[in-house]
Amino acid sequence: MMSVLRLGHRLARDPRISTHCGLVARALGADEIIYSGEHDESLLKGIEETVQRWGGPFSVRYEANWKKCIAEYRKKGYKITHLTMYGVSLKKSKMKKHKKMLIIIGGEKVQPEVYQMSDYNVSIENQPHSEVAALAVFLNECCRPKKFRNAKMRIVPQEKGKRVIEEK
């Protein structure tokens, strides 16, 4: 069980980056994404539409109180893993042992409590990069690929060009 918590969404600046976070969470094997920060209905809808077209299971929701959210997941036995450029190197084998994980990715400014509330503060690279990138690399390394169900659309991989099948 892999859940992603995206902190500090801002309506004015973040719709595309936050959308990419949601798409990556789904595509690379997480079970859900929870958005915090400013409430953005069209962001949630966009991800839901992707699930309807390309398959699930994957869920998306908004949660105003991220501290409560972290505390709840901890109670349910999830390890809290914060992805940050300030953290220590990713230890794949250590991470893979945990069956339940809440992966936190920040926005522009992450509050100090997040570092304290997390079991792990993990960096993909100790250089400025991107929450989308950190999430992608982490899931690619630590999460098993998922088989999508109930998809209306499916890609058939091609050496050149595009091929998409629409299921009837």
Next chain:
Amino acid sequence: MMSVLRLGHRLARDPRISTHCGLVARALGADEIIYSGEHDESLLKGIEETVQRWGGPFSVRYEANWKKCIAEYRKKGYKITHLTMYGVSLKKSKMKKHKKMLIIIGGEKVQPEVYQMSDYNVSIENQPHSEVAALAVFLNECCRPKKFRNAKMRIVPQEKGKRVIEEK
């Protein structure tokens, strides 16, 4: 030698996503990023400032004619690798053999010629995701990490919290 070509930048929609592409290219070991699409001086400046603060070598430039750019890199012996959700699975060992690579990442709409001009059309996952994610996973798998030089700032990895050293 790893170069990244980011196609189809749009001033109105893409500054943050394109910035993330540049940061990821630098952080995960590429040597340069070339932006095509609409010319965006502040995008180039932003990446240059990151190099000045966090170290290099890494270069960034704009190129209006992406077809010419691809042809030139091919002539110089670069393998052309297009990252696309429609492509075939990444074969790490095959990719790692190439010393010189031009990695193409698309914008919203990638023109059919790109698929034809590329030696490889490679997918990280045959699901909608993100060019930032595709670039991050590809570089993480296929590119050797870089030692940065002339940095004014350097992170000291921490289990909890942040530590940044400013070099004098």
